Amino acid sequence: MGIAATFVFVLSNLFVSSLRKIIPANLRIPIFIIIIASFVTIIDYALKAYLPPLSVQLGVFVPLIVVNCGILGRAEGFAFKNPVHLSFMDGLGAGIGFTLVLFIMGTIREILGQGIWMSIPGIFDGFKILGASFTESSIILLILPPGGFLTIALLMGLFNYWRKK
Numbered sequence: 001m002g003i004a005a006t007f008v009f010v011l012s013n014l015f016v017s018s019l020r021k022i023i024p025a026n027l028r029i030p031i032f033i034i035i036i037a038s039f040v041t042i043i044d045y046a047l048k049a050y051l052p053p054l055s056v057q058l059g060v061f062v063p064l065i066v067v068n069c070g071i072l073g074r075a076e077g078f079a080f081k082n083p084v085h086l087s088f089m090d091g092l093g094a095g096i097g098f099t100l101v102l103f104i105m106g107t108i109r110e111i112l113g114q115g116i117w118m119s120i121p122g123i124f125d126g127f128k129i130l131g132a133s134f135t136e137s138s139i140i141l142l143i144l145p146p147g148g149f150l151t152i153a154l155l156m157g158l159f160n161y162w163r164k165k
Contacts, residue, residue, distance in 0.1 A: 004043045006095025013091030016079040032075045113143035
C-alpha cells in the first residue's frame, strides 16, 4: 500500500507541477483528481495483473487512494506552486513518510492484535513475536477497523507526552 501511495504521490506531483502553467485556476481541483485517479487506476490494474493475492488483500483500499486528502493536499499546496524537481522530492518524501506511518501502525496492530508480524494472509504466515499464550488473549480490538483509530490516538498521546518532557 505504501509503495502504491508513493507512486501516486510522486507521479501526481510531477504531472501537476509540469502542467501548472496551463491548468486554469478554477478547474485545478477536478484536474488534480483526474490525474491522481489515473495513477491509482494504473497501480490497481498492475496489482491485479502481477500480484493478484495482494490485490485481493488490499481490496478497496487502493481505489481509496484517489480520495486521500494528503495526495490532493500535496498537489494543491506544493506541486501547483513549485518546479518539477522540488515537486518530485516532495512527493517522494510524502510517500516515504506515509509508508513509514503505515508500517509503524501495522506493526503495532499486528503484534498486539495477533502476536505475529509481517503476515500476509494467503501469501506469508509472518513471524511469531509473542508466544502462544498471548495469542489466546490478544487485543483483538487492534486488528479490527476501530483499532486503527485507537492506535493513532495512542501514538499521538505518546508523542505529545515526549514533546512536553
